[in-house]
Amino acid sequence: MTHVRILAAVDGSPITDVVLAHTAELARRIPDAELHVVHAVEVALVGGVESGVVPLTVSLVDEKKFVQRAATELSQKAGRAVLPHLRVDTAWHGVVQCATDIEATLIVVGTHDRRGLSRLLVGSVTDVIVRSAPCAVLVARERAHRADVPSIEPACPDCLAKRAETAGKTHWCDRHQERHGRAHVYGDSREGYGAGAEFFQS
Numbered sequence: 001m002t003h004v005r006i007l008a009a010v011d012g013s014p015i016t017d018v019v020l021a022h023t024a025e026l027a028r029r030i031p032d033a034e035l036h037v038v039h040a041v042e043v044a045l046v047g048g049v050e051s052g053v054v055p056l057t058v059s060l061v062d063e064k065k066f067v068q069r070a071a072t073e074l075s076q077k078a079g080r081a082v083l084p085h086l087r088v089d090t091a092w093h094g095v096v097q098c099a100t101d102i103e104a105t106l107i108v109v110g111t112h113d114r115r116g117l118s119r120l121l122v123g124s125v126t127d128v129i130v131r132s133a134p135c136a137v138l139v140a141r142e143r144a145h146r147a148d149v150p151s152i153e154p155a156c157p158d159c160l161a162k163r164a165e166t167a168g169k170t171h172w173c174d175r176h177q178e179r180h181g182r183a184h185v186y187g188d189s190r191e192g193y194g195a196g197a198e199f200f201q202s
Helices: 014-030 059-077 091-101 117-130 156-165
Strands: 006-007 034-041 082-088 106-110 138-140
Touching: 006 014, 006 091, 014 034, 014 059, 014 106, 014 138, 034 059, 059 082, 082 091, 082 138, 091 106, 091 117, 106 117, 117 138
Parallel strands: 006 034, 006 106, 034 082, 106 138
Antiparallel strands: none
C-alpha cells in the first residue's frame, strides 16, 4: 500500500486556519498519514539572483517561526508529528515543488474566493497549484461559504415516470424527446442556452 503524505499549504492569512482544520480532519480519517506543512515566501533579491542577498524588509526568521507554529498547531489537532517546510519561492511553485520533493499524495490549499483584479493576483495561485500539482489537490474553504451558482432544477417527473414505465429503455418524456426547438434543455432560465444546458437526447 502506498504511504499517504498530506501537505498543508499555509500563507499566514485567515484561510490558514481553515487549511489546518481540513488537514487535521483528514488526518483523523487516515491514521497512518504523514503530515507536512509548507509556507512559500517570495523575496526580491538585491543585486539580482546571482548576488543571493535577501533584503531586510523580509524576515525569514519570522517566516520560519510562522510555519513552525502552523506545524505545531496541526500536530496538536492531529495528534502526531508534523514536518514544516519553508520555501523561498513564488507561492505556487514553492508549494508544488515541495509536494514533488516529498512525493505528496495530497495537497490541501485554501482559496480566498476573491473576485475581479484581486482574484487575478491572489486567487489564481490556487488555480495554478491545482493545474500544476503532481498529486491530488483539496481546495479548502470556510464552511459558511456559499457559491454564487444557479440552483439545480429537479428531475422532470414525466421523464422519471417514463423511465420507470419502460424499465429504463426510454429516458425522456414526449416533451423532452422532441428533436426540434428547445428540447431537453436543463439550465438557468435566465441564461437561455447558457451554462448547464444539455442538447443530447437518447
